[in-house]
Amino acid sequence: xxxxxxxxxxxxxxxxxxxxxxxxxxxxxxxxxxxxxxxxxxxxxxxxxxxxxxxxxxxxxxxxxxxxxxxxxxxxxxxxxxxxxxxxxxxxxxxxxxxxxxxxxxxxxxxxxxxxxxxxxxxxxxxxxxxxxxxxxxxxxxxxxxxxxxxxxxxxxxxxxxxxxxxxxxxxxxxxxxxxxxxxxxxxxxxxxxxxxxxxxxxxxxxxxxxxxxxxxxxxxxxxxxxxxxxxxxxxxxxxxxxxxxxxxxxxxxxxxxxxxxxxxxxxxxxxxxxxxxxxxxxxxxxxxxxxxxxxxxxxxxxxxxxxxxxxxxxxxxxxxxxxxxxxxxxxxxxxxxxxxxxxxxxxxxxxxxxxxxxxxxxxxxxxxxxxxxxxxxxxxxxxxxxxxxxxxxxxxxxxxxxxxxxxxxxxxxxxxxxxxxxxxxxxxxxxxxxxxxxxxxxxxxxxxxxxxxxxxxxxxxxxxxxxxxxxxxxxxxxxxxxxxxxxxxxxxxxxxxxxxxxxxxxxxxxxxxxxxxxxxxxxxxxxxxxxxxxxxxxxxxxxxxxxxxxxxxxxxxxxxxxxxxxxxxxxxxxxxxxxxxxxxxxxxxxxxxxxxxxxxxxxxxxxxxxxxxxxxxxxxxxxxxxxxxxxxxxxxxxxxxxxxxxxxxxxxxxxxxxxxxxxxxxxxxxxxxxxxxxxxxxxxxxxxxxxxxxxxx
Numbered sequence: 001x002x003x004x005x006x007x008x009x010x011x012x013x014x015x016x017x018x019x020x021x022x023x024x025x026x027x028x029x030x031x032x033x034x035x036x037x038x039x040x041x042x043x044x045x046x047x048x049x050x051x052x053x054x055x056x057x058x059x060x061x062x063x064x065x066x067x068x069x070x071x072x073x074x075x076x077x078x079x080x081x082x083x084x085x086x087x088x089x090x091x092x093x094x095x096x097x098x099x100x101x102x103x104x105x106x107x108x109x110x111x112x113x114x115x116x117x118x119x120x121x122x123x124x125x126x127x128x129x130x131x132x133x134x135x136x137x138x139x140x141x142x143x144x145x146x147x148x149x150x151x152x153x154x155x156x157x158x159x160x161x162x163x164x165x166x167x168x169x170x171x172x173x174x175x176x177x178x179x180x181x182x183x184x185x186x187x188x189x190x191x192x193x194x195x196x197x198x199x200x201x202x203x204x205x206x207x208x209x210x211x212x213x214x215x216x217x218x219x220x221x222x223x224x225x226x227x228x229x230x231x232x233x234x235x236x237x238x239x240x241x242x243x244x245x246x247x248x249x250x251x252x253x254x255x256x257x258x259x260x261x262x263x264x265x266x267x268x269x270x271x272x273x274x275x276x277x278x279x280x281x282x283x284x285x286x287x288x289x290x291x292x293x294x295x296x297x298x299x300x301x302x303x304x305x306x307x308x309x310x311x312x313x314x315x316x317x318x319x320x321x322x323x324x325x326x327x328x329x330x331x332x333x334x335x336x337x338x339x340x341x342x343x344x345x346x347x348x349x350x351x352x353x354x355x356x357x358x359x360x361x362x363x364x365x366x367x368x369x370x371x372x373x374x375x376x377x378x379x380x381x382x383x384x385x386x387x388x389x390x391x392x393x394x395x396x397x398x399x400x401x402x403x404x405x406x407x408x409x410x411x412x413x414x415x416x417x418x419x420x421x422x423x424x425x426x427x428x429x430x431x432x433x434x435x436x437x438x439x440x441x442x443x444x445x446x447x448x449x450x451x452x453x454x455x456x457x458x459x460x461x462x463x464x465x466x467x468x469x470x471x472x473x474x475x476x477x478x479x480x481x482x483x484x485x486x487x488x489x490x491x492x493x494x495x496x497x498x499x500x501x502x503x504x505x506x507x508x509x510x511x512x513x514x515x516x517x518x519x520x521x522x523x524x525x526x527x528x529x530x531x532x533x534x535x536x537x538x539x540x541x542x543x544x545x546x547x548x549x550x551x552x553x554x555x556x557x558x559x560x561x562x563x564x565x566x567x568x569x570x571x572x573x574x575x576x577x578x579x580x581x582x583x584x585x586x587x588x589x590x591x592x593x594x595x596x597x598x599x600x601x602x603x604x605x606x607x608x609x610x611x612x613x614x615x616x617x618x619x620x621x622x623x624x625x626x627x628x629x630x631x632x633x634x635x636x637x638x639x640x641x642x643x644x645x646x647x648x649x650x651x652x653x654x655x656x657x658x659x660x661x662x663x664x665x666x667x668x669x670x671x672x673x674x675x676x677x678x679x680x681x682x683x684x685x686x687x688x689x690x691x692x693x694x695x696x697x698x
Contacts, residue, residue, distance in 0.1 A: 002210045008091060009201045011208065012117040012133055015076045015124040018066070020085045020136045027140050027165050029086050031172055031670075037304055038090065039176050040311060042196070045203050046180075049195040058203045062087055067211040076124055082211070089144070090169060092118050092134045095200050097173035100152035101181060102193040110197035117201070118148065143167055175669075233302035234262055234281035240307055244318040259322045261329040266336075273299055273362060283362065284332055288325065291370035293635050294416025296409040312636060324374060331372055332365075342491040348384040352391050354490060358470035359398055363407050364390055370415045378423050385427045390414075392592035393434045396445040399471075399588070400453050401462065406441035410434075416635065417683025431595055433683055438603045438691060446600035447589050454585050455578075460495070460523035469495060472530050472559060475587045479558040488557065494534040498547075498563065498572055499527050506543045521574045526581030529560045544572045603695045613690050615660070616648025621696065623689045630678040630686065632667060640667055642678065650678075660686050 029035065041059045048057040064084030068077070081088060095114045103111035119131040136144050143161035147154065147170045156162055156171045181192050238260065242252045261267070267281035278299055286302040289295075289309060297305045310318050338346055339354035346354060349368055356362060367390055370376075371383045394407065414433055421429050437443045459468060472495065476488045499507060499522055509515050521527060531554060539550045544567075551564050567576065594600070618624040626646040631638075642652040642663050649656040650663040657663035660674025668677075675687040 001212070004208050004210065006206055006208050007202050008095070008117055008204055008206070011206060015120045016133060017076055017078045017120075018081055018088065018134045019069070019078055020081045020089070020134070020138060020140075026138060027086065027089055027144075027169075029090055029169065030165065031168070033301065033304055034086075034090065035169055035172050037307060038094070039173065040308075042094070042199055042204070043180055044311075045199045046192070046195040049198060049203075050191060056203075058205050059199075060205050060207075061091065063207040063209060064088055065209045065211070076120065079210075084206075087206075088134060089136075089140070089166070091204070092132075092148070093144075093166065093170050094173045096148050097170055098177045098196055098200060100154070101174065101177040102197060103152065104184060106190050107193040110193050114197055114200060140164070140166055232279045232282045233299070233306075234267070234279055234285055236303040237285055237306050238262070240303070240310075241318050241322065244310070245322075248317055248319050250319045255319065255322060259326050261326045261333075266333055267329075271362075272360070283365075284329060287362070287366040288328060288369055290366035290408075290412055291373065291415060294412050294419065295634065296412040308636070327374055328369055328372065332369065335368070342489050345487040348387050351487075352387050355391070355395070355470050355474075358466040360464070360467070361394070361398075361404065363394060363404060363411060367411055367415060378426070382423050382426055386430050388592075389427065389431050389434065392594060393444045395592045396450055396594075398467070399450055400445055402445075403441055406439070410437065410442050413633070413679075413683060413685075416633070417679065417681075429682075435595055435598055436684065436688065438601055438695070440602055443600055443602050444594060444598065446594055446598055449600055450589060451582075451585050454525055454588075455581055456520075457525070458520075458523035459525045460497070460528060465495065468528075469493065469530070471525075471588065472528065474591050475584055476530060476557055476559040478587050478591050479562065483558075485558070488530070493530040493532065493557075496529050496531045496535060496540065496560075497522060497527055498529060499577065500541045500547075502541050506541060517574055521577045524577055524581055525584050526577040526579070529563055530557055531560060532556050548572075603691055613693060614648055614658075615644065615650070615686075618686075618689050618693055619644070619646075619648055621693050623692055624686075628680065630680055632664075633677055633679050633685070637667060 038061075045057050045059050048055055062084065064087065065082040066079040067082050069080055096118045099111045099114035099118065101111075102108070103115075118133060120133055122131060125131050130145060130149070132145065132148055134144070135141075143159075143164035143166040146159055146161055147156075147167045150159065154170065154174065156167060159167055161167050177196070181189060181196065183189065241260075242256060245252045245255055262281040262284075267279065267284070269280050270277045271280050271283055273283060276299060282299070282302060285306060286297055286299050289297045289302065289305055293305070293309060295305070310321070313321070335350050335353045338344075338350040339357060349372070352364060352368065356364060364387070368387070371378055371386060390411075397404070397407070414430060417433070418426060418429055434444045459471075463471070469492070473488050473490065473493075480487065499518070501522055503518065503522065504515075507518070509518050531551075533554055535547075535550055535554065539547060542550070548564060548567065551560055555561060555564070563580065566580075570576065615624065619626065624644055626644055628644045630642050630644065630650070632640050640652075642650040642657075645651050645656060649658050650660060652663050652666060655666070657666065660678050661672055662674065664672030664674035664677040675690055676685055678686045680686075
């Protein structure tokens with residue numbers, strides 16, 4: 001086994017075949033996740049060449065594993081691609097697309113240099129056989145051969161395999177190369193063509209692990225892909241950040257020592273995000289990105305989006321960004337540690353973190369980071385109110401056990417549309433935004449719905465213990481606040497059933513119907529309380545007078561104290577449970593209130609007869625006005641504006657588009673759902689207006 005660092009020129013220049021075996025999975029790289037980042041890296045290095053011709057800048061592509069073959073293809077050696085077929089395929093496609101783009105008078109020599117890296121000389125290949133240096137034996141063979149051998153300019157729609165990812169990749173790099181190179185009549189075209197060809201030949205680097213034919217390639221493959229520790233998003237971000245700092249002329253060692261915050265046990269700890277486990281540092285960077293971009297960034301896309309975000313900064317100096325990240329990471333660590341303490345009162349943010357942990361949710365963490373961004377300088381009173389409003393929205397949905405699948409997107413939208421909202425308007429704007437939500441996946445439930453659900457809910461069976469305990473603690477804290485007492489200890493207090501779970505012996509009833517009714521009340525909210533210490537099972541199952549006495553002797557909590565006081569001389573029964581359930585629901589609705597008059601109306605357009613809605617219908621209904629400006633939801637497209645015309649079109653770049661999706665396709669250069677793509681200045685999407693229009697028609 002030999003390991004070498006090679007440029008594409010060194011790897012591909014000899015006549016040879018690289019064979020992707022039949023058992024390899026198909027090509028899966030995509031535009032946003034892989035093609036665009038790779039192309040940006042290539043362009044970045046090419047720009048350095050143009051700006052500083054003598055400077056050597058290289059970009060590392062990753063590693064590939066190759067195994068020599070004892071057989072030979074005609075007169076050429078053969079290599080089996082054991083690992084790394086995705087990057088080799090993409091690199092070959094990119095070089096072929098760029099070669100075609102610069103194969104013209106004055107720059108054709110650069111195109112031929114690249115062609116020599118993708119196609120073998122005909123002198124080494126029998127007539128009628130493929131000259132391609134990379135050969136697929138799997139299902140990608142037809143698409144790869146067809147597009148790589150097509151005469152430029154390639155007529156992509158006419159290709160048999162036009163829908164394959166390989167063909168789409170080729171088309172992407174062809175379009176991207178043409179845009180970067182510019183007009184062929186421009187004096188700069190020759191210099192740009194030379195710079196781009198040079199990067200693809202000599203300034204990209206691959207590590208090749210080359211095995212002899214007799215070596216065990218499967219063992220190497222398993223060691224690389226299964227037995228090692230995979231890089232986390234935080235690892236990738238760290239490597240990228242410190243490479244950039246060195247390129248910026250900074251002292252990477254000093255910055256790492258003094259500013260980089262993520263090298264402690266706290267940040268290395270794994271936390272659960274849905275179905276995934278990830279390091280806390282990776283999760284924080286993901287949430288920080290959401291706060292910065294106003295986008296719902298998938299955890300798996302954290303590094304790619306971080307890199308893109310940095311490269312879109314006005315001065316693109318990551319060294320100036322790190323102190324801000326450290327300041328916010330330190331605050332995040334402080335909230336988390338405070339929420340883990342059993343004693344002491346928590347502020348509004350820390351309490352929200354504690355309750356999220358109890359619920360197994362991280363959904364509001366990006367919002368907390370956003371609210372505490374140093375440059376935002378929000379008063380603590382505003383932060384507390386916004387956290388309270390958003391926690392009410394989330395907690396009420398959790399009380400009804402509604403899905404959280406759309407909540408991350410809403411939080412991202414909420415931050416994005418309020419980036420420039422003044423502090424004195426923020427609470428109002430956030431409240432109005434959440435109040436407008438009217439889809440099952442995201443709406444803010446009203447009092448009546450919460451009450452009707454909880455009044456008969458067997459909450460002890462339906463909620464995990466930490467979640468249920470946090471609800472009872474919220475009620476206790478509300479009671480304590482009335483008399484100025486500190487918050488209840490968060491020490492895992494026992495949850496006690498007043499009417500015991502094993503009630504039959506000491507709490508008998510007269511008939512089967514009464515027994516069914518009693519059993520149905522055992523796990524309701526009004527039959528539960530918190531104790532400072534667990535009662536032994538004998539006392540817990542004792543008749544009510546004995547149990548009431550034990551509660552008096554072993555309790556320091558207001559929640560239980562009020563219960564005992566309210567039952568002086570009375571039996572604890574189903575009516576008492578119902579009354580207390582109503583009272584506890586009242587308290588929960590006070591802890592997490594909604595605006596006056598808010599009912600939580602739900603409208604799901606897909607549940608109604610579908611109608612064709614156009615912008616002109618929204619204008620006629622007074623929901624949209626001519627002259628209003630809409631903008632893309634993505635911050636990467638900040639600055640793009642479209643104007644609503646009087647006849648129901650969107651005016652953009654000197655053209656008028658009859659549909660939002662048509663305008664979206666014009667901006668993104670691919671199919672786009674324009675109703676979700678375009679937003680007004682107040683954060684409403686065109687889809688929100690369409691939903692209001694459909695609701696008005698009943």
